[in-house]
Amino acid sequence: MIKSSRLWIHPSIIWTIIKNTPTLDPLVILLNSKLYYIENKENHKIVSFATVKKWSDCIEIGTVYTHPKHRGKRLEGKIISKIKKDYGTIWLLCKKELIKYYKKQSFKVINKAENSIGKRQRLFNDTLGKILKYQLVVMMNKKV
Numbered sequence: 001m002i003k004s005s006r007l008w009i010h011p012s013i014i015w016t017i018i019k020n021t022p023t024l025d026p027l028v029i030l031l032n033s034k035l036y037y038i039e040n041k042e043n044h045k046i047v048s049f050a051t052v053k054k055w056s057d058c059i060e061i062g063t064v065y066t067h068p069k070h071r072g073k074r075l076e077g078k079i080i081s082k083i084k085k086d087y088g089t090i091w092l093l094c095k096k097e098l099i100k101y102y103k104k105q106s107f108k109v110i111n112k113a114e115n116s117i118g119k120r121q122r123l124f125n126d127t128l129g130k131i132l133k134y135q136l137v138v139m140m141n142k143k144v
Contacts, residue, residue: 002082003039008032013049017063028053028062036079040070048075052083055116061092080105084141091117093124093136107139 007013007029014029027033028051037049047070051062061083066075084090084106091113094102099109113121117138125135 001038002036002079004034004036006032007035007051010035010037010046013037013046016049016065017051020065033062036083038075038079048079050076050079050083052087057115058091058117059087059089060117061090077105088142090141091115092139093117093121094139095134096137099137099139102139105141107141110138110140113138113140 013035017028031053033051033053035049035051037046039045040047048066050064053060053062061080064076064080066073080090090107091110092102092107110118112118121136121138129135
């Protein structure tokens with residue numbers, strides 16, 4: 001069962017984001033983003049989650065993570081489906097190597113996004129992206 005709450009209620013998730021997100025999206029933490037998650041049935045620990053940021057002009061899926069012991073169970077796909085159902089049109093930023101994964105979730109690459117996500121992409125790619133030697137891609141999924 002997919003549950004939701006606010007990020008700050010789950011300090012262990014904040015630590016997971018800090019440890020496992022290569023570029024650490026501090027906005028997801030600072031904004032106390034909405035958190036969608038799945039718990040382990042035996043011990044009630046969160047095993048998979050995704051964060052959602054609301055901007056003035058769009059909704060963005062932020063950090064998506066599944067504990068290594070629980071990968072391959074399509075948990076992230078279930079969470080993303082729930083987010084799409086709740087919000088409709090969803091945007092995200094990802095590395096190029098994740099395009100294939102998100103295309104399976106019905107996302108499409110958007111070459112010139114003129115919203116908050118596009119601005120964040122350009123800012124990252126023009127600064128940190130050059131230092132870290134990778135670029136972010138904007139993807140979008142429209143509710144059908």
